[in-house]
Amino acid sequence: MVQLTRDLSNRRFWGGLAIHGLASLGFLSVSLSLFDLFSPDTLGKFGMPEILVIPAIALVYALWKSWPYPVEQQYSSPDTKVTLVTGDLFDQNVNVVVGMSDFFDIEIPHIIAENSVQGQLLSRVYRNDVSALRADIESALSNVTPVEVGFAKPGNSDRYALGTVATIRRHRTHYFCVAYTNMDASNNVSTSIGILWESLEKLWGEVRSRSNGEPVAVPIIGLGQSGLSNILPIQDALRFLILSFMFASRQRRVCEELIIVVRPQDEKRIDMLEIQDFLQSLKQS
Incomplete structure (x- = not known):
């Protein structure tokens, strides 16, 4: 538990979290833009709860990539x-x-x-x-x-x-x-x-x-x-x-x-x- 707490307070962890989070968010944004290009009336039907799914997915992916697993x-x-x-x-x-x-x-x-x-x-x-x-x-x-x-x-x-x-x-x-x-x-x-x-x-x-x-x-x-x-x-x-x-x-x-x-x-x-x-x-x- 002590090691986990120390790893989570490590700048390397937060740097990796930011990099992977922004990268995944960018990928999802580009994908949605392409989807909107071919289906322009679909995304407009979604409200705030649905839109928040995108950054949530990006955060989950960033945590998975950056989490301090056994060395x-x-x-x-x-x-x-x-x-x-x-x-x-x-x-x-x-x-x-x-x-x-x-x-x-x-x-x-x-x-x-x-x-x-x-x-x-x-x-x-x-x-x-x-x-x-x-x-x-x-x-x-x-x-x-x-x-x-x-x-x-x-x-x-x-x-x-x-x-x-x-x-x-x-x-x-x-x-x-x-x-x-x-x-x-x-x-x-x-x-x-x-x-x-x-x-x-x-x-x-x-x-x-x-x-x-x-x-x-x-x-x-x-x-x-x-x-x-x-x-x-x-x-x-x-x-x-x-x-x-x-x-x-x-x-x-x-x-x-x-x-x-x-x-x-x-x-x-x-x-x-x-x-x-x-x-x-x-x-x-």
Whole structure:
């Protein structure tokens, strides 16, 4: 209800309502003028109640075209769908993307924040069983050679190339753990737009090969401690994520649906109508 109220007070909604309303009113007026040309005595028989039907029809059409529907878009080329939902990433009952550092650390709270996606993966999926999660990640990385071994820092000491994806399977769900941040000796993380783009490219390739086309849920990447929030505000981060997925999908289909999960506390900072327009603009003719 809060989102609907915000959308209805959005200038984009009222601008669209005005444009569609005037366009439909103009179309109906021209149609009636043509009708009057061939049947000049018919329209003169109508009074005020009947005449008001015309602007009413125009208003209904404008509302239908401008109403803030759920933010989603189906594409035919490629055959995929992008959906935005507000809620909990781990309640989507689909495969999940988890952003990590190049050390794939999982220990909370001194290295990884408890409320981070990695922290939730440990607490909610693995029930705080650090050993089990560490074993699954090590197994997923068993055929990947670290770029640095024995780095002096708390936690894991083997560094992997940025963009490395450790895919683990737990309770019939794939968790695509992608390294898109660089961690230093003090466990501070950083990244760049270029690194994020390359990491997402590798992520979509892994999703393509391991998900069997099933939907995948992803948070808005880059909002946490990565240092991108000042460069890539949430609205831009959303567009960046969508563009990355669509470019990869046009090369070869990644999966049947990308579900972008927005945290409830972040929803108020997003212009959903603008994102819907952006999704629609990516449709190929």
